[in-house]
Amino acid sequence: MEFLVRTENLMPVDTPDDTRERLRRAERERAMQLREAGILKRLWRVPGRNATIGLYEADDATALHEALASLPMWKWMDVSVEPLATHPQERK
């Protein structure tokens, strides 16, 4: 099942650059694993913001939550999840 996921990164502005950089790299690495596992399918940046819109696929909301909570930046993120149904036009 697919989900549309918005994240807003609320990490404090005064976070030291190296902490921020270390987290960004860890975040990227974990995201890559989620891509390889077929969970993270697309990721966009919301222009002008430290925010993303992502297309995820997971068995259910519980599996999705575990994927999102495994991101190193998760505890600073404001996340909202929207369930997606298949549109008749895309049914096989």
Place this chain on the structure above:
Amino acid sequence: MEFLVRTENLMPVDTPDDTRERLRRAERERAMQLREAGILKRLWRVPGRNATIGLYEADDATALHEALASLPMWKWMDVSVEPLATHPQERK
């Protein structure tokens, strides 16, 4: 997977009583079938409103949509769906 579903019935106030009653009975019958199929698990009334909150279980958002759209009142309903994840306290 479980979903929390809110419905608001927007059928016009001047709908004839017999149309309304016929639809209400059909609605109830279809809801009973969804209960027997294990899709509709609980249904509450929002006090003071022609509105409900329901707990549904379905394979995914597509199956849920089909269940909701099969309700005779569906075309008059404003529906919103929220995905639910299992809470660690309820995990077996």
Place this chain on the structure above:
Amino acid sequence: MEFLVRTENLMPVDTPDDTRERLRRAERERAMQLREAGILKRLWRVPGRNATIGLYEADDATALHEALASLPMWKWMDVSVEPLATHPQERK
């Protein structure tokens, strides 16, 4: 450039079935053309609603508007458009 597009179909409940069906078929046909032109890339149904979320690609907002306004159902639709930027993780 990619866009996230939400549509809510506000066609009156009492629209005759054949009008509705004719429009639905025309809509589907036009959507197919937009897919072939690479403008409509994905389309989801918002569960429980007569609403969609779509991923579009167009040269700019003007070209996107023309694509959306060419849909036979457009005049009954409430549409909102969100611009998407490429996320660094997806940059080549």
Place this chain on the structure above:
Amino acid sequence: MEFLVRTENLMPVDTPDDTRERLRRAERERAMQLREAGILKRLWRVPGRNATIGLYEADDATALHEALASLPMWKWMDVSVEPLATHPQERK
């Protein structure tokens, strides 16, 4: 009487891990007592968030408030309560 209760945990991100863990355990223990007392009937996690949706049963809003305020995490929680009426379909 049943209530739908949303909680959002606003505990600061920089809370030490052991404080957080100690509170989580106490929270779980108190929740278990509320379950045994028949007050907390179901608990879900809102996917992607440090938030829950719960189904509670209490004599009235005063008893519900006391149950919620007895949770060790309560002072960090943003809580909202919605009263639920029995739906005619579930009446005996």
Place this chain on the structure above:
Amino acid sequence: MEFLVRTENLMPVDTPDDTRERLRRAERERAMQLREAGILKRLWRVPGRNATIGLYEADDATALHEALASLPMWKWMDVSVEPLATHPQERK
């Protein structure tokens, strides 16, 4: 248990005066019965609007819903209900 109830009367502006007057009288009569039954305790008008704020007391949300739905104007009303807990300052 007490509840705070807001109502907004959405009866169409072009309702004939005698229909409106007949309903107003019936509404008043039913409200009087609810007062005598101890269900409707106070009623205010929201200044400038065809709207009220009321203080109700009922066994639970189900009994409250029945009281509200028994009002002759109910089907034209947009109603919202808020549960009230006893404040420690008012506890005996």
Place this chain on the structure above:
Amino acid sequence: MEFLVRTENLMPVDTPDDTRERLRRAERERAMQLREAGILKRLWRVPGRNATIGLYEADDATALHEALASLPMWKWMDVSVEPLATHPQERK
């Protein structure tokens, strides 16, 4: 003239217990005086929150403001005031 007053107490979670307790007692004492003066007529707790809904009576908004601002907790409170008109059903 009557007013409906909502307060949300935003005092920081880490306020020392004795400060909090001292303020709570002072708050209660001042509230008692406002009751005796006929200004504070009823007070409810919003279930699940550190928040209240109160029914006040004062000559005008200026007198009401002075009463509210005299509460020891006032500077931590988010307050909103709604004017209430007498409903025809309650007119003598």
Place this chain on the structure above:
Amino acid sequence: MEFLVRTENLMPVDTPDDTRERLRRAERERAMQLREAGILKRLWRVPGRNATIGLYEADDATALHEALASLPMWKWMDVSVEPLATHPQERK
């Protein structure tokens, strides 16, 4: 006591011109009486809209409601009222 009052005129677009004009004149006349009575003190137009912001003075919300409901256009208006307190800078 002073009040800030917003009105939005929702009279249907297809109201015949003479009905509209007759009501506009009656509205103006009644407004003039409210000015002479010291109830309506200032009236502004919200630019671009068929809407106003007004400064009213009345004994209380009940008297204000009566003044507003006496306007011939009232039944088409969406009205919201905000109570105003005297600012210390304007106290005599």
Place this chain on the structure above:
Amino acid sequence: MEFLVRTENLMPVDTPDDTRERLRRAERERAMQLREAGILKRLWRVPGRNATIGLYEADDATALHEALASLPMWKWMDVSVEPLATHPQERK
């Protein structure tokens, strides 16, 4: 003084094509006059909607209101106006 003006055209979907076309032409003509008068400086379409964002310049909100209300489509439009101040970077 400059203003940012949003308009949403709410003309009913079933307006006959020739009425709509006649109004569109009149609208365009009046807009051209406002451009020549230096009042309408830029006009954009909100993608996907029958809506515009415009940059206007007028002596004050009263002159702006007159310009907007002179548009043939005005009575079907939902309009909102935002005042703009000169940014220090653009001061001469």
Place this chain on the structure above:
Amino acid sequence: MEFLVRTENLMPVDTPDDTRERLRRAERERAMQLREAGILKRLWRVPGRNATIGLYEADDATALHEALASLPMWKWMDVSVEPLATHPQERK
């Protein structure tokens, strides 16, 4: 041109009393100058809040911004400005 200006004072609760008092006096003094200059015409307190509603007159939004930004408390204030047009009833 007239403007309706709302301010919400967000100065931290723990600001020392003398700082607060010094700023309050400076604020009052600057406000008095704005009154004498005909810029600040009326000022009300929003009951229950550390907030005001003001009626200002200025050549344009730029002049208004300068007046507001000259207030000693400005950097702690959340300000919103609404343009006001002359109502036909008040035209000379």
Place this chain on the structure above:
Amino acid sequence: MEFLVRTENLMPVDTPDDTRERLRRAERERAMQLREAGILKRLWRVPGRNATIGLYEADDATALHEALASLPMWKWMDVSVEPLATHPQERK
């Protein structure tokens, strides 16, 4: 393609004056470069606020994001971006 961009500067009130001034100058310098590159076309101040509305032109949302994120104040800014389509009246 053109974009309407709103920014709200959330830099803490207690930022030292020289830091603030240094950033303001760097901001102005970078903005000037964006103007020369044809990316920043107009910039307004929202009256009463530390906020701007800007008209930008960029190849797409990705190029726009890079321009915005290159502003020295960006990390303190709350930014929202709206895509603009060419209005038929302005088509050549």
